[in-house]
Amino acid sequence: MKADLIVYNIGTLVTSKELERKSIGDMENIEVLKNAYIAIEKENIISIGEGNYPIELKDEKTELFNAGGKVITPGIVDSHTHLVHYGSRENELPLKIKGVPYLEILKQGGGILSTVRNTREASKEQLFNKAYEVLNRMIKFGVTTIESKSGYGLNLETEIKQLEVNKELNEKHPLEIISTFLGAHAVPEEYINNKKKYIEEIVKMLKEIKERNLAEFCDIFCEDSVFDIEESRYILNAAKKEGFKLKIHADEIVSLGGAELAGELETVSAEHLMAISDKGIEELSKNNVIANILPATSFNLGKNYAPVRKMINKGVTVALSTDYNPGSCPCENIQLVMNIASAQIKMTPLEIIKATTINGAKAIKKEEKIGSLEVGKQADFIIYDTTNLNYIFYNIGINHVNDVFKKGKIIVKNKELVF
Template sequence: MKADLILYNIGTLVTAKEIEKSSIMTNMENIEIIDDAYLAVKDGKVLETGKQPVPEELKGENTVMTDAEYKVVTPGIVDSHTHLVFYGSRENELPLKIKGIPYLEILRNGGGILSTVRATRKATKEQLTEKALETLDRMLCFGVTTVESKSGYGLNLEEEIKQLEVNRELNKRHPIDIVSTFMGAHAVPEEYKEKPHEYIDEIIKMLPEIKKRNLAEFCDIFCEDEVFSVDESRKILNTAKKEGFKLKIHADEIVSLGGAELAGEVGAVSAEHLMAVSDKGIEELYKNKVIADILPATSFNLGKNYAPVRKMIDKGVDIAISSDYNPGSCPTENMQLVMQICSSQLKMTPAEIFKGVTLNGARALTLDEKTGSLEKGKNADFVVYDTDNINYIFYNFGINHVKDVYKNGKLVVKNKHKVY
C-alpha cells in the first residue's frame, strides 16, 4: 500500500507503543522510541513506522515526502482533564492565594467555582464557544490534539446543557477532538447552600436527560471535604453508571477522604488530582486498574503538595498527566510546562512523561484503540518538536518547543502557527 505522507529523517520517533518491560524500566517507561526513523500515513491513519531507510513499496507517485530534519516526533498530546468551557476569569483571587487563604475558604465565601458559575450562566453559547476556540488554538500550538472538557460551571440542567452543547459545537469546528464529561457535581450552587441534599437529587434528575441528548460520555464529581462526601459521590456515580456513563472522579485533592478507594469500588476509568491519596487508595487504584490522572501544574500554581507519583509508579499504577486547565487553580494551556514540572518536581523521566501525556492520556478517555500512540491503524495525530533530542524539551523549560502539528495526517500547525 502506498502512503499519502511519509516523514523521513526523524531523529527520534516516540511511537509510545507499549513494549515488553525490561528489568530496568518502570511500568511507565515501556514505550517504543526509535532513532533515525520514518512515519508513513494513509487516509489519516498511521500506515507504518520503522527505522530508516523508508521501504520503497510505501512510496507512490502521489506520496508527499516530508523531511523531518532529524527532529523529535511524538504522538499528539492527549489532555485528559480540563474545564475548558467557562466565562470570566479569577485574577481577583490571586492576592488571597498569595496570603495563604485556603481554596475551600474562598469557595465557602462565594468565590472560586461559584464565581465562575455566575459568569458562565450570564454568558451566551456564542460567547462561550468563541472563548473556548481561542483556548483550543493555543492548546493546539502546544501540541495537544485531544482534550477532555468537563461541564460544572452551570450547576442546573439548563446551564449544564449549555456547556455540553458548546463542547459539541467545538468538536465540529476545531481540529482538536473534544471528549465531553458531565460534572454537575462540581460544587453546590448558591441557591442550594442551605439544602445541599436537594441539589444531589437534582443532579440525579439531570443524568438521564444528559444521556438522552448524548451530550457526555463521562460523569465526574468533586469528592472533597465541604463539597461532596464519599457517600454522596458513591450515590451519584452509581446512578450515572446505571444511566450508561463512564466514570471519573476528582479524588483526594485537598483532604485524604477516600476518593481513590471509591474510584476502585465503582469502577471509575480514572481518579484525578490525588495529591492527598492514601497508601490504601494507591493499592485500590492498582488493584482495580484505575488510571491515576495527575495535575501537577495545579499543585505548582497553588503551592500545594504534588501527587505521590513515584510511590504510585513503584506500585504499578498507570499515570496520565493533564493540565487541569480552568479559570481558578490552573489557568494555563501550556501542556509542555506541565510536562516540565513533572520532570523537575516529580523526577519523572522523559519516557514516563511521554507515556503519561499520550498513551495513558488516551486510556484515561478510553480512546487508546484510536489515538495516544503511533501504531498502524491509529489516528495520525503527531507533533514535530524543534529539537533533535527528547531531553531538551524538559531541559529548556517554559517555552514552546513545537514546530509542526498534524491531526489525522493533515498539517494544522506550521512553524508554531495554526494553518487549519
C-alpha cells in the same frame, strides 16, 4: 496500498507503543525508533519503522515531509480540562497570596461559584469564542485531543449549554474533544441549604444529558465540604446506571477516601490525588484505575505534589494533564506541566511522554485509536524543534513544538496555525 503522506528522516520517534515491563514500576516501557519514518493514508498510519521508507509505499501523489532529524512523539492527550467557562478570577489572587484556603474562598461565594454566575450569564457564542481561542493556543503546544468537563452551570440549562459548546467545538475545531458531565462540581448558591435536593437534581440531569448524547463520562468533586464519600458513591452509581463512564476528583485537598471509592467503583480515572493514602494507591493499582495527575495545580496553589513515584512503583498507570480552569490552574500550556513533572516530581522524559500520550488516551478510553503511533491508529503526532528528547525537559519555559499533525493533516507549521 499507497501513502498520501510519508514523514521521513525522523531522528528519534517515540511511538508510545507499549512494550513488556521490566518490573512492576517500569513506566519507560515504550518504543523508541531511530532514523525512522511514518507512512499515512487518509487519517491513519499504514507503515512505520526504522531506516528508509519502503519505496512501494510511494507514488506520484504521495507527499514527502522531511523531519530534519528531529524528535516526533504522538499528539498530546490533555485528559483533564475545564475548557468551557466564562470570566476569570484574578480578583482572588491576593487572597491566594495571603494563604486563604480554596474551600474558604468557596464559602465566601468565590471559586467555582463565581465562575458559575458568569457562565450562566454568558451566551453560547461567548463561550464558544473564548474556548476556541484557548484551543488554538493549546494546539500550538502539541495537544491534539482533550477531555472537557462541564460543571460551571450547576443547573440543567447551563450544563447543557456547556456540553453543546463542547460538541460544536469538536465539529468546528481540528482538536478532538471528549465531553464529561460534572454537575457535581459544587453545590450552587440556590441549594446551599439543601444539598440533598441538588443531588436529586443531578440525578435528573444525568438522564437528560445521556438522552441527548452530550457526554461520555460523569465526574464528581469528592472533597471535604463539597461531596462526601456516600454522596459521591450515590451520584456515580446513578451515572453508571445511565451508561456513563466514571471519573472522580479525589483526595485533592483532604485524604477523604476518594481513591478507595474510585477503586471500589472501578472508575476509569481518579484525578488530582495530592492527598491520596497508601491504601488508595493500592486500590487504584488493584482495580486498574488511571491516576490523572495535575502538577500545575499543585504548583499554582503552592501545595504538595501527588506521590507519583510511589504510585508508579506500585504499578499504577499515571497520566498527566493541565487541569486548565479559571481558578486553581488557569494554565493552557501542557509543556509547562511536563517541565514541572520533570523538575519537581522527578519523572523521566520517557515516563512523561507516556503519561501525556498513551496513558492520557487510556484516561478517556481512546487508546485503541490515539495515544501511540502504530499501524491502524490515527495519525496524530508532533514534531519538536530539537534532535534530542532530553532537551525538551532541560530548556524550560519555551514552546518546543514546531509542527502538529492531526488525522494526517498538518495544522501547525513552523509554530503557526495553518487550518
